[in-house]
Amino acid sequence: xxxxxxxxxxxxxxxxxxxxxxxxxxxxxxxxxxxxxxxxxxxxxxxxxxxxxxxxxxxxxxxxxxxxxxxxxxxxxxxxxxxxxxxxxxxxxxxxxxxxxxxxxxxxxxxxxxxxxxxxxxxxxxxxxxxxxxxxxxxxxxxxxxxxxxxxxxxxxxxxxxxxxxxxxxxxxxxxxxxxxxxxxxxxxxxxxxxxxxxxxxxxxxxxxxxxxxxxxxxxxxxxxxxxxxxxxxxxxxxxxxxxxxxxxxxxxxxxxxxxxxxxxxxxxxxxxxxxxxxxxxxxxxxxxxxxxxxxxxxxxxxxxxxxxxxxxxxxxxxxxxxxxxxxxxxxxxxxxxxxxxxxxxxxxxxxxxxxxxxxxxxxxxxxxxxxxxxxxxxxxxxxxx
Amino acid sequence: xxxxxxxxxxxxxxxxxxxxxxxxxxxxxxxxxxxxxxxxxxxxxxxxxxxxxxxxxxxxxxxxxxxxxxxxxxxxxxxxxxxxxxxxxxxxxxxxxxxxxxxxxxxxxxxxxxxxxxxxxxxxxxxxxxxxxxxxxxxxxxxxxxxxxxxxxxxxxxxxxxxxxxxxxxxxxxxxxxxxxxxxxxxxxxxxxxxxxxxxxxxxxxxxxxxxxxxxxxxxxxxxxxxxxxxxxxxxxxxxxxxxxxxxxxxxxxxxxxxxxxxxxxxxxxxxxxxxxxxxxxxxxxxxxxxxxxxxxxxxxxxxxxxxxxxxxxxxxxxxxxxxxxxxxxxxxxxxxxxxxxxxxxxxxxxxxxxxxxxxxxxxxxxxx
Numbered sequence: 001x002x003x004x005x006x007x008x009x010x011x012x013x014x015x016x017x018x019x020x021x022x023x024x025x026x027x028x029x030x031x032x033x034x035x036x037x038x039x040x041x042x043x044x045x046x047x048x049x050x051x052x053x054x055x056x057x058x059x060x061x062x063x064x065x066x067x068x069x070x071x072x073x074x075x076x077x078x079x080x081x082x083x084x085x086x087x088x089x090x091x092x093x094x095x096x097x098x099x100x101x102x103x104x105x106x107x108x109x110x111x112x113x114x115x116x117x118x119x120x121x122x123x124x125x126x127x128x129x130x131x132x133x134x135x136x137x138x139x140x141x142x143x144x145x146x147x148x149x150x151x152x153x154x155x156x157x158x159x160x161x162x163x164x165x166x167x168x169x170x171x172x173x174x175x176x177x178x179x180x181x182x183x184x185x186x187x188x189x190x191x192x193x194x195x196x197x198x199x200x201x202x203x204x205x206x207x208x209x210x211x212x213x214x215x216x217x218x219x220x221x222x223x224x225x226x227x228x229x230x231x232x233x234x235x236x237x238x239x240x241x242x243x244x245x246x247x248x249x250x251x252x253x254x255x256x257x258x259x260x261x262x263x264x265x266x267x268x269x270x271x272x273x274x275x276x277x278x279x280x281x282x283x284x285x286x287x288x289x290x291x292x293x294x295x296x297x298x299x300x301x302x303x304x305x306x307x308x309x310x311x312x313x314x315x316x317x318x319x320x321x322x323x324x325x326x327x328x329x330x331x332x333x334x335x336x337x338x339x340x341x342x343x344x345x346x347x348x349x350x351x352x353x354x355x356x357x358x359x360x361x362x363x364x365x366x367x368x369x370x371x372x373x374x375x376x377x378x379x380x381x382x383x384x385x386x
Numbered sequence: 387x388x389x390x391x392x393x394x395x396x397x398x399x400x401x402x403x404x405x406x407x408x409x410x411x412x413x414x415x416x417x418x419x420x421x422x423x424x425x426x427x428x429x430x431x432x433x434x435x436x437x438x439x440x441x442x443x444x445x446x447x448x449x450x451x452x453x454x455x456x457x458x459x460x461x462x463x464x465x466x467x468x469x470x471x472x473x474x475x476x477x478x479x480x481x482x483x484x485x486x487x488x489x490x491x492x493x494x495x496x497x498x499x500x501x502x503x504x505x506x507x508x509x510x511x512x513x514x515x516x517x518x519x520x521x522x523x524x525x526x527x528x529x530x531x532x533x534x535x536x537x538x539x540x541x542x543x544x545x546x547x548x549x550x551x552x553x554x555x556x557x558x559x560x561x562x563x564x565x566x567x568x569x570x571x572x573x574x575x576x577x578x579x580x581x582x583x584x585x586x587x588x589x590x591x592x593x594x595x596x597x598x599x600x601x602x603x604x605x606x607x608x609x610x611x612x613x614x615x616x617x618x619x620x621x622x623x624x625x626x627x628x629x630x631x632x633x634x635x636x637x638x639x640x641x642x643x644x645x646x647x648x649x650x651x652x653x654x655x656x657x658x659x660x661x662x663x664x665x666x667x668x669x670x671x672x673x674x675x676x677x678x679x680x681x682x683x684x685x686x687x688x689x690x691x692x693x694x695x696x697x698x699x700x701x702x703x704x705x706x707x708x709x710x711x712x713x714x715x716x717x718x719x720x721x722x723x724x725x726x727x728x729x730x731x732x733x734x735x736x737x738x739x740x741x742x743x744x745x746x747x748x749x750x751x752x753x754x755x
Contacts, residue, residue: 005648005651005652005655007652007655007656007659008659009656009659009660009662009663009664011663011755020753084753085753088749088753263749266748267745267746267748267749268745270740270741270744270745270748271744271745271746273741274741275741275742275744276741276742277737277738277741279734281737281741282733282734282735282737282738282741283730283733283734283737284733284737285733285736285737285740285741286680286684286732286733286734286735286736286737286738286740287684287688287729287733287737289677289681289736289737289740289748289752290657290680290681290682290684290685290732290733290736291684291685291688292752293657293677293678293681293685293752293755294653294656294657294660294681294682294685295653296752296753296755297656297657297660297755298652298653298656301656314648315652318645318648318649318652321645321646321649322649322652322653373642375645376641376642376645376646377638377641377642377645379645379648379649380641380642380644380645382648383617383621383644383645383648384621384625385621385624385625385635385636385640385641385644386635386636386641
C-alpha cells in the first residue's frame with residue numbers, strides 16, 4: 001500500500017471530561033457576566049484583554065508547556081478540549097490563541113533562554129498577543145518568495161519591506177516573522193529565509209488596517225522601515241526557516257478551529273427546526289451532524305498522534321482540507337434548510353443574522369493558514385505523487 | 387494501515403492475499419475460486435468469529451471481528467463472510483448455536499419485517515390455525531446479500547411477544563435472485579409460513595435497531611477498506627501512466643483529485659473504525675453509539691460516491707473495462723451503501739434524534755465521543 005494514512009479511534013481520557021465541565025462552567029459565568037454573547041459571532045469584543053487574563057489564570061494558556069516557563073505540562077488532548085469548548089461558545093480568544101497554538105511553541109523550540117523566561121510566562125498569563133508575519137504583497141501561498149529583507153548590522157538586523165494580511169497585528173505585542181537574510185540558491189529556492197521575533201513597539205513599524213468583506217478589520221498591512229531587531233531575537237537557523245516552518249504544520253492544521261468556525265449556524269438551525277423536523281430537514285441535519293462527528297473524530301485522532309510524539313503532517317493537512325471545506329459549505333447547507341423552518345420560530349432573527357455573517361466569513365476559511373491548493377499539494381506529496 | 391495488532395485480522399489478510407487476489411478472481415467468472423477461499427476461511431474459524439466457543443464459534447472479540455471486515459473491504463471480498471459473522475453474532479444474542487456453512491441475515495433494510503405468525507393471527511383475527519408451537523414465520527426481506535449462496539438465515543422476527551431471533555434453513559424459503567451493483571447476490575427472500583430451526587426471544591435490553599446498526603457498521607468498514615484499495619490503485623496507476631510526455635501523477639489537477647480521494651478514504655476510515663470501537667466498548671446501543679454507527683454509514687456512503695468517481699476518473703477508459711480490477715472495488719463500495727439502511731435513511735433517523743434532544747444538546751453529544 002502506498003498511502004499509510006492512519007486515523008485510529010483515539011478517545012479523550014476521563015480527566016478531559018472533568019476539564020470540559022470546568023471550561024463550560026467558566027464560559028457560562030463569563031456569558032452571564034456579559035463578557036461576550038455566544039449568539040453573536042459578528043461583534044467588536046474580539047480584543048478582550050481581561051477575558052484573556054482570566055483564561056490564563058485558569059491555567060488554560062500554554063497548557064502543554066513546561067512549568068518552568070509558566071506552562072502546565074498537561075496533554076495535547078486536554079488542550080484540545082479547552083480549544084473546542086471556547087470555539088463552540090464563540091468565546092473571544094483572538095488575543096491569546098495564536099500565541100498559545102503557534103508562537104509559544106516556536107519560542108520554546110528556538111528562542112534563547114532569557115527570552116523564553118521573559119515572554120512565555122506572560123503568554124501563559126494571557127497578557128500578550130502575537131501575530132504571524134508570513135504573507136507579503138507578492139508572496140502569499142508561495143511563502144518562499146518572501147522578499148522583506150533583514151540586513152545584518154551592528155548588534156542585530158535592519159528590516160525593510162512589508163507583510164500583509166497579518167491578523168491581529170494592530171493589537172499584537174509581538175510578531176514572529178520570516179525575513180530574507182540571503183538570496184535563494186539555484187539548488188534550493190527555499191533557502192535564505194530566517195525566522196525572527198519582532199517587538200511590535202520597535203520604532204519603524206507601521207500597521208495599516210485593511211477592511212474585510214465582513215465589515216471587520218482583523219488583518220493588516222505591516223510596513224517595516226529600517227526596523228532594528230537585536231541578534232538575540234533571531235529564532236533558529238539563519239537562512240533555514242523553511243525547515244522550521246514545516247514541522248509545526250501538524251499543530252496548526254488539525255485543531256478543532258479548522259472545522260468549527262461556522263458551527264453556530266448548525267445549532268441555531270436545529271433550534272429553529274424544532275423537535276419534530278420534516279423529512280427533508282431531518283435528513284439535512286443528520287448528514288451535517290455525521291460529517292461534523294467524523295471530522296471531530298479525525299481531528300482528535302491527530303491530537304492523539306501529536307500527544308504520542310508523532311508528526312502526522314499529511315493527516316493534519318487532510319483534516320484542514322476537508323474541515324475548512326466543510327465549515328465553508330455549512331452556512332450554504334443551513335441556508336438551504338431554512339426554507340423549511342417556521343418563520344415565526346423564536347430564534348429566527350438570530351439565525352438570519354448568524355447566517356448572513358457566516359456566509360460573509362465563508363470565503364476566507366479555505367484561504368487562511370494554508371490554502372486548499374497548498375494543502376492538497378502537501379497531501380499529494382505524502383501520497384508519493386510529487 | 388493494516389490492523390497488525392490483531393492476529394485474527396492478520397490471518398484473514400493472509401487468506402485474502404492467497405485466495406482472493408482480485409486479478410485471479412477477475413479472470414475466473416465461473417467462480418472456481420469461491421470454494422477454496424470459503425474452505426480456508428472456515429478452517430481458520432473466521433465466519434464464526436463472533437460466536438462464543440461454547441456455541442461452536444471461535445469466540446473472537448467484536449474489535450477483532452471488525453478488523454477482519456476492514457480487511458475484507460480492502461480485498462473487495464465477494465463471499466458471505468461479513469454476513470455469516472453478523473448471523474453468528476445475532477444467533478449468539480439468543481444463545482442459538484450456529485450451524486456450519488455460509489449464513490446471511492434478514493431483514494437487511496429498515497422497511498422489511500419478518501413476522502411471527504402468532505402475531506398475524508391476532509391481527510387478522512384468524513383463529514382456525516392451531517399448530518403454531520414455536521411459531522411460524524411470514525414476511526419478505528429484500529436485498530438479502532448472498533441468500534442463494536447461504537445454507538441458513540438468521541432472522542430478527544417481530545411477534546406478539548416482542549422480538550425474537552430465528553434460525554431458518556434457506557431451503558424453506560422462496561428465493562428470487564437479484565444482484566447488487568457489484569454483481570453479488572442481493573436476493574429477495576420470502577418467508578411463507580416457514581418453520582424455523584430455532585426461535586428464541588431476544589435477551590432483555592436488546593435494541594430493536596441493533597441488527598441494522600451492526601450491519602451498517604460492517605458495511606462502513608468494508609466501504610472504508612475498499613476506498614483504501616481504490617486510493618492505493620489510483621496512486622500506483624497515476625505514477626505509471628504517461629500522457630503528454632509525463633506521468634499523470636505530475637499534473638496538478640490529478641494530484642488534487644487524488645488528495646481529495648485520500649481525504650474521503652481517511653474520513654471513511656476514521657468514521658468506521660470509530661463506530662466499531664464504540665460498539666465494541668459499549669454495553670448498549672445508546673444515543674452515542676447511534677451517533678457513531680449512523681454517522682459511519684452516512685459518511686462512508688458519501689465517501690464511496692466521491693471516492694469511486696475520482697478513482698475511475700484517474701484510471702480513464704481502462705478502469706471502465708471488465709478486465710481491469712478497479713470495478714471490483716468501486717462497484718462494491720457503491721453497492722454496500724444500500725445495505726442495512728442507506729445514508730438517506732440514517733440521516734433522517736439521526737436528524738430526528740438530534741432534533742428531539744434539542745439544539746443545546748447537540749454539541750454535548752458530539753463532544754462526548
